[in-house]
Amino acid sequence: MGIVKSQWLEQEERGWQDPETWVCQHCIGEDSHLRQLVRKNLGGVSCSYCKSKTRKAAPIAVLMAAVLFGVKYSYNDEANAGCPYDREFNIEYMSSRDVLEQVLDVEGLDWSDALKNDVAEAFANTGWVDAPDGDWMGSYNHERLHWSWESFAHAVKFQSRFHFQTRKRPRSYSDDLVSVHEMLPFLGQLVRQHSMVRKLPVATILQRVRPGKHPHSVLELGPPPKEKASAGRMNPAGIPYLYLAYDEKTALAETRSKKGDQVTISQWSPIRDLHVIDLSCFPRCPSVFSDKRREHDLVQFLYKFTDEISKPVAHDGSEHIEYVPTQVVSEYFAQAFKHAKSKRVDGLIYPSAVAQDGRNLVLFPQYDDGQATHTHEAFAAMELNVSRSGRVNSCGNTVI
């Protein structure tokens, strides 16, 4: 076989040819994996795109396999994507430049036109079809995990509230990756695997708002007594949890306080270090160009899951059903989940649905040591510092 033919075969097999240009870290943008590849392969040649005299560059060939891998997460060639031969299906074909642009857009990378052209022209394939996870009829694993969560939410809302784990149901849909009875341990595993339990130190100050004017006392400003506890985002009726926010504005927004409303704001701190699951601080999502695809999809699912459990819910009576999935998950984390050294967690941090960038903390009650009889005793780990009453001012965030 001639050299030219064997080179051609090699290019066809690996799916790209060498553009024979050089690129620097600056031109490749903020993708950790691509940057690392450039960094590891820097040579003495200047970048073919920005022509910088000071920045070192690496041959683009070292990136081509990773870029192609990233493109193939969402697109594929017709033959390998499993497209039907039946022409009644209207299959849309895209150019290499189109699919590359789409992938770069999703990843937030802004490459120059020259760089995009060189990389796109180096792909051996020229006609692409939509193919999530490589398959024309496929779906991403993070989507399949999300559908599994939706099946779980549907089951506990409308089918079985208390015994959904005892019956080993088949997956609701063939695309679900996790069945209903497996969902809670799966979430627990995700939290452990991503080290999402963190220490809440004694010095932490948290805010709580109670509508109306109330005296400075734990009984008045703490969680309601069991008999009066209505259902909330994380707690079922009759089992009060202590809801707190990281700042006053969030606490006011969470209680739907409006300008002119009379409220009492109280500050609370833990009297010992607490351990809480933090759903407001995500693990970093691996690059779509790296081979950590499974991890990439798990983190994508975590983003979506947190959106779902903190989404706004209308307070028109439907909340009694809509909050059930988050109540079931919270109770699992409160009663069954163990983090390091078989320790239980004290609560859960979650993003606010109503205050931008706001964070909430919900604390689980501790009734199991035989000590707590009253609601406030079940939250003995928290101390009431100060409180003040007043009306919400025109900025809607402080009390005058």
Ligand SMILES: [Zn+2]
């Ligand atoms: Zn450059």
